[in-house]
Amino acid sequence: MKKISDNQDVSAPSPLERAGVRIKICGMKYPENIIEVGTLLPDFMGFIFWKKSSRYFDGEIPMLPKSIKKVGVFVDESIAIIESKIEKHNLNCIQLHGTESVEFCQKLKELPIEIIKVFSIKDNFDFTVLKEFEGVCDYFLFDTKGELPGGNGTTFNWNLLKKYPSKKPFFLSGGIGIEQIKVLKEMNLPIYAIDVNSKFETEPGLKNKELLQSFQSQIGI
Numbered sequence: 001m002k003k004i005s006d007n008q009d010v011s012a013p014s015p016l017e018r019a020g021v022r023i024k025i026c027g028m029k030y031p032e033n034i035i036e037v038g039t040l041l042p043d044f045m046g047f048i049f050w051k052k053s054s055r056y057f058d059g060e061i062p063m064l065p066k067s068i069k070k071v072g073v074f075v076d077e078s079i080a081i082i083e084s085k086i087e088k089h090n091l092n093c094i095q096l097h098g099t100e101s102v103e104f105c106q107k108l109k110e111l112p113i114e115i116i117k118v119f120s121i122k123d124n125f126d127f128t129v130l131k132e133f134e135g136v137c138d139y140f141l142f143d144t145k146g147e148l149p150g151g152n153g154t155t156f157n158w159n160l161l162k163k164y165p166s167k168k169p170f171f172l173s174g175g176i177g178i179e180q181i182k183v184l185k186e187m188n189l190p191i192y193a194i195d196v197n198s199k200f201e202t203e204p205g206l207k208n209k210e211l212l213q214s215f216q217s218q219i220g221i
Contacts, residue, residue, distance in 0.1 A: 021219060022193035024071065024171060025212065027055035029205025031062045037207050038064045040216060043193060046095065049085055050075040054204035055197075061089050071095050071116065079107055086113055095141065105136035114138040116171065120145035121156045127165050134168055141195060144174030155180065161189050171195045178211070181218050194219070 026046030028034045038045065045068050047057040052075075061070060069092040072085050076098035085091065093114040096105065100117070108115055117137040119125070122145040130140060144156040155175040164170070169192035176184075177199030184194070198204075200211050 021191050023216060023219070024193050024195040025197070025200070025207060026071070026073065026173075026195055027053075027197045027201075027205055028207065029055050029057055029059075031059060033206055033209075034064070035062050036209050037212060038062075038068060040209065040212055041065060041067060042212075042216075043067075044069045044071050044093065044195075046071040046073050046195070046197075047089070048073040049077065049081075050097070057205075069093055069114075073097055076100065079104070082108065083111060086111065093138075097143075102132050102136055105133065109136055116141050118143055118173075121160060123157060125160055127163060130166050130168070134166060137168070139169050139171060139192065140166070141171040141173055143195075158183075158187060158189065162187075164190065169193070173197075175199060178215055178218065181215070184219070 022043040024044035024046055025037055025042045026048070028037065028045055028047055034045070045064065047061065047070065048055045049057060049072055064070065070089060071093040072082070072089065072091045073095045074082055074097065082094060086094065091113065093116055094108065095116040095118060097118045105115055105117060115137045116139045117133050118141045119129070120143050133140070142156075142161065144154045158172070161172070170190075171193045172189070172191050173195035175198070176194055176196050184191070196212070196215065200207050200215070202208055
């Protein structure tokens, strides 16, 4: 029987092994492509509101199926601007990809919005930092630490997540493509959602629908 600690039994099937895992397609940019990818009915679709990103979104989000949660991605942005984007685009979630504090998240909790707080990982991670965020966030997201806040196209050591101590649902991000499917299924991690981006692009912000469809079918959705 496989264990990740003396007290935590992981012999039960992971979400990936049971019935598939939720998918977030991030870094959407072009209206026609947004509509096209929307026909795949991902659980979440991400729009980056950080001006330094090559996937920066500065348009109007076209009509999407109601089942798709629209996620606004921000990096150390002001609450006023975040609130204005929520209202303009009718966002369902916000993803905080910077150094936002617990107090900052607490203020945002006053809005009717779900909050995803991002933590970047390279070779190690101190999971104790999550505890103070548990009461002010709906989800955590683990991404690869790199030169940019996100979209670096590389993975981190996923074995670290075998020590995940929280019951808070988490997203896994960072360089995930078709070639990672087998490993993801074998690792038996309690992943709530997989966040995909650069591995499915023909250029920054432009997604390959056929490749995404293949990923969905193989991951078990």
